[in-house]
Amino acid sequence: MAFIELKNIKKSYLLGDTQVHALRGINLKLNKGEFTALIGPSGAGKSTLLHILGTIDEPSEGEFLLDSKNILTLNENEKSAIRNKKIGFIFQAFHLIPVLNVFENVELPLLVSSDLSREERAARVIQALQDVGLKDYIKHPPNKLSGGQRQRVAIARALVTQPDFILADEPTANLDSDTTHKIVNLLIDLNKKKHVTFLFCTHDEKLMNQVHRHIRIQDGVVFDDTLVKT
Numbered sequence: 001m002a003f004i005e006l007k008n009i010k011k012s013y014l015l016g017d018t019q020v021h022a023l024r025g026i027n028l029k030l031n032k033g034e035f036t037a038l039i040g041p042s043g044a045g046k047s048t049l050l051h052i053l054g055t056i057d058e059p060s061e062g063e064f065l066l067d068s069k070n071i072l073t074l075n076e077n078e079k080s081a082i083r084n085k086k087i088g089f090i091f092q093a094f095h096l097i098p099v100l101n102v103f104e105n106v107e108l109p110l111l112v113s114s115d116l117s118r119e120e121r122a123a124r125v126i127q128a129l130q131d132v133g134l135k136d137y138i139k140h141p142p143n144k145l146s147g148g149q150r151q152r153v154a155i156a157r158a159l160v161t162q163p164d165f166i167l168a169d170e171p172t173a174n175l176d177s178d179t180t181h182k183i184v185n186l187l188i189d190l191n192k193k194k195h196v197t198f199l200f201c202t203h204d205e206k207l208m209n210q211v212h213r214h215i216r217i218q219d220g221v222v223f224d225d226t227l228v229k230t
Contacts, residue, residue: 085161106128168187172206
């Protein structure tokens with residue numbers, strides 16, 4: 001059974017007096033542990049689809065099953081709990097909080113988990129930073145880090161809740177080619193070791209060449225779904 005299944009997902013919204021059809025009927029299945037690229041031109045519906053998969057937005061029509069649970073029937077508190085425990089997010093712009101150090105930025109998603117002690121939170125943060133090679137930078141503020149290091153902090157923050165699924169929106173877009181290569185290798189290694197399901201929105205050829213599957217979206221529909229490697 002698929003870990004994630006989308007059935008006829010549609011999303012429309014008003015832009016002034018114009019009805020915009022961002023998604024026109026997406027049918028998609030993702031299995032656990034897959035390393036997948038979501039590809040398409042600007043305006044194809046990629047970001048809208050990521051927001052729906054991340055439970056940040058809701059479709060106008062369709063079904064969204066996560067671990068066989070219909071996400072669209074849940075209330076906001078239940079969705080928030082799933083977002084916090086099952087889904088990690090990696091953004092193009094890092095979104096680190098400048099007044100917090102590396103440790104505090106990574107710890108942030110855990111502060112809403114009342115079932116974790118301070119010691120348990122600290123252990124998770126240290127492990128996540130060790131996984132991305134930044135254990136020695138826990139007290140550094142973001143402005144003392146390189147772009148690649150900031151992205152590693154963002155990856156650690158996505159990992160710290162021990163999610164089943166990580167959504168990444170152009171995670172290498174702001175990085176130079178050498179740093180991109182290192183980040184791509186890191187993500188591949190984490191996928192293999194942690195068995196986390198990754199879905200990337202990307203135009204980066206280096207990343208596209210390493211993923212297991214290409215899902216191409218255009219005009220709000222999937223027009224190609226290709227298994228690249230197993």
